[in-house]
Amino acid sequence: MSKEFYGVTLPNPLMLGTAQYPSPAILEEAFRASGASVATVSLRREGAGGTGQTFWKMIEDLGVHVLPNTAGCHTVKEAVTTAHMAREVFDTKWIKLELIGHTDSLQPDVFQLVEAARILSEDGFEVFPYTTEDLIVGERLLEAGCEVLMPWGAPIGSGRGLNNIYALRAMRAEFPDVPLVVDAGIGLPSHAAAAMELGFDAVLLNTAVARAGDPVQMARAMMAAVEAGQAAHEADPIEARDMAEASTPVIGKAFLS
Amino acid sequence: MTVYSVIGAGVAGLAVATELTERGATVEIYDPAGPPGPHGCSWWAGGMLAPWCEYENAEEPVLRLGQEAIVWWAAHTEVTRAGTLVVASKRDLPDMRRFARRTEGFVEVDRARVAALEPDLHGFGQGLFFEEEAHLDPRKALQDLYRGLKDKGVTIHKRIAPSGLQNAIDCRGLSAREYLYDLRGVKGEMLVIRCPDVEITRPVRLLHPRMPLYIVPRGEGIYMLGATMIESEDSSRITARSMLELLSAAYALNPAFGEAEVLEIGVDLRPAFPDNLPRIRRLGRTIYANGLYRHGYLLAPALARGVADLALHNTHSEMVDEDRA
Numbered sequence: 001m002s003k004e005f006y007g008v009t010l011p012n013p014l015m016l017g018t019a020q021y022p023s024p025a026i027l028e029e030a031f032r033a034s035g036a037s038v039a040t041v042s043l044r045r046e047g048a049g050g051t052g053q054t055f056w057k058m059i060e061d062l063g064v065h066v067l068p069n070t071a072g073c074h075t076v077k078e079a080v081t082t083a084h085m086a087r088e089v090f091d092t093k094w095i096k097l098e099l100i101g102h103t104d105s106l107q108p109d110v111f112q113l114v115e116a117a118r119i120l121s122e123d124g125f126e127v128f129p130y131t132t133e134d135l136i137v138g139e140r141l142l143e144a145g146c147e148v149l150m151p152w153g154a155p156i157g158s159g160r161g162l163n164n165i166y167a168l169r170a171m172r173a174e175f176p177d178v179p180l181v182v183d184a185g186i187g188l189p190s191h192a193a194a195a196m197e198l199g200f201d202a203v204l205l206n207t208a209v210a211r212a213g214d215p216v217q218m219a220r221a222m223m224a225a226v227e228a229g230q231a232a233h234e235a236d237p238i239e240a241r242d243m244a245e246a247s248t249p250v251i252g253k254a255f256l257s
Numbered sequence: 258m259t260v261y262s263v264i265g266a267g268v269a270g271l272a273v274a275t276e277l278t279e280r281g282a283t284v285e286i287y288d289p290a291g292p293p294g295p296h297g298c299s300w301w302a303g304g305m306l307a308p309w310c311e312y313e314n315a316e317e318p319v320l321r322l323g324q325e326a327i328v329w330w331a332a333h334t335e336v337t338r339a340g341t342l343v344v345a346s347k348r349d350l351p352d353m354r355r356f357a358r359r360t361e362g363f364v365e366v367d368r369a370r371v372a373a374l375e376p377d378l379h380g381f382g383q384g385l386f387f388e389e390e391a392h393l394d395p396r397k398a399l400q401d402l403y404r405g406l407k408d409k410g411v412t413i414h415k416r417i418a419p420s421g422l423q424n425a426i427d428c429r430g431l432s433a434r435e436y437l438y439d440l441r442g443v444k445g446e447m448l449v450i451r452c453p454d455v456e457i458t459r460p461v462r463l464l465h466p467r468m469p470l471y472i473v474p475r476g477e478g479i480y481m482l483g484a485t486m487i488e489s490e491d492s493s494r495i496t497a498r499s500m501l502e503l504l505s506a507a508y509a510l511n512p513a514f515g516e517a518e519v520l521e522i523g524v525d526l527r528p529a530f531p532d533n534l535p536r537i538r539r540l541g542r543t544i545y546a547n548g549l550y551r552h553g554y555l556l557a558p559a560l561a562r563g564v565a566d567l568a569l570h571n572t573h574s575e576m577v578d579e580d581r582a
Contacts, residue, residue: 020466022314024441024488025532054441055488058531072498157466207466213359 017206034219069096121145133167150183159187189225196229268299270428271402276561287418293399301523304395309362322559329558334401339459442526452517453478
């Protein structure tokens with residue numbers, strides 16, 4: 001069963017970023033070919049002050065849910081201002097809250113994140129926080145008003161996949177009813193599928209598609225992967241075991257014994 | 258007698274006017290700002306004739322049509338054929354492997370070869386050398402075209418083009434957007450610095466995850482540092498972030514750039530269509546030639562040929578995407 005993101009049921013679990021594509025035409029084709037249901041867009045990177053009109057119009061014309069983000073923000077104040085700008089430009093309460101704490105790893109500053117999430121939630125925003133896999137931080141974010149959590153798979157743009165599967169699995173178990181999205185670090189469709197197999201509700205990625213040699217083809221591959229992973233999770237996969245278990249009876253290992 | 262009225266004296270307009278004139282047509286130019294200057298975005302360009310490097314993140318026509326540009330420009334202005342050197346900081350070496358995979362026309366160079374090519378580059382153990390690439394000084398190139406046209410008797414009107422021109426060719430870049438519904442502006446920021454302590458002789462690109470950062474020597478210790486690419490249509494100011502990134506790139510190439518003087522800050526909007534490729538459109542009596550994006554000097558010659566083919570011979574080059582004459 002797919003969970004609702006602030007009351008919205010998404011037709012599929014693929015969220016795509018809109019930065020770094022070779023051209024807007026290729027970006028558009030990647031969305032159309034894959035059918036991704038959410039587009040994230042960065043206001044700060046793509047021109048502060050509400051001035052990216054043509055580009056933003058194009059994103060709106062994709063006809064998907066727009067999830068503006070606060071990429072590049074390092075302080076609560078910056079993030080809150082950017083969120084307000086985003087609400088005005090895109091006429092949406094959704095905001096992907098990103099508060100960068102470390103220059104090299106782009107690791108989220110979870111302390112500021114919780115604070116900003118509270119401020120924005122109280123102000124009526126529907127916050128999608130980009131966080132680590134830390135359970136306590138997750139708990140605090142929910143207390144702050146978030147109804148979605150977006151732990152990283154690996155550092156932004158690194159393409160390393162799921163660095164800490166154990167922790168992501170623990171997170172899934174800890175928050176069974178909260179929509180969880182793996183955000184950042186995905187490089188390959190197999191990474192995206194793995195996240196979905198863990199029972200995550202969606203995958204958010206950008207670089208892996210935008211910087212692929214053929215972004216359109218890669219977007220399609222990612223959609224196939226998240227759908228496969230989701231179906232696999234719903235199908236209740238078998239448990240791994242140490243020894244072979246023949247799928248048909250074997251002579252000598254008789255059922256009579 | 259047919260007179261072709263070229264509107265706009267940036268790189269597109271001047272290249273089109275030059276091509277038409279050289280094919281024997283009678284041409285006049287309208288530009289209210291007069292001769293080329295800081296009002297046009299081609300004034301702020303890098304002037305790299307780098308089709309192989311650009312192909313890393315552009316469509317095939319950029320590679321093919323761009324290669325014609327070096328010859329065309331060499332016939333009209335001074336072109337330096339010294340190649341392009343691409344380097345990356347250690348942490349971005351995966352990006353260099355990707356860059357190499359995504360294009361062609363280079364040799365891989367080791368530390369010794371990097372040092373031999375550019376002794377003043379600091380601490381780069383490997384690079385890609387695009388030997389066939391070239392660069393020019395955009396301002397000199399614009400002035401050379403302008404002068405060449407004047408010498409051939411082309412009238413240049415320093416005023417807005419009158420309406421009802423019979424054979425207009427609109428090369429106004431973003432100013433023509435009211436007629437070109439799918440044209441957008443892509444913000445670019447650049448710096449001109451002077452640093453006689455550092456001698457770099459050819460364009461050097463430093464790979465960066467979000468923008469192609471490069472430094473182009475202009476001679477006498479002057480360098481152009483470019484360029485951001487931001488999906489924004491606000492050309493009022495450079496941001497601190499952009500300036501930091503541009504200057505950090507120079508500093509990474511050689512810390513002596515820390516002592517450079519900042520001579521100029523350029524901010525402008527590149528006209529671009531959705532696929533970032535230029536277009537020629539004929540609507541009624543006007544031919545629109547636009548959308549050179551970050552390839553003003555690289556693709557202006559091909560654009561000019563396409564316009565001349567359409568205007569003089571009614572031949573449709575690949576850049577023509579609409580003809581409602």
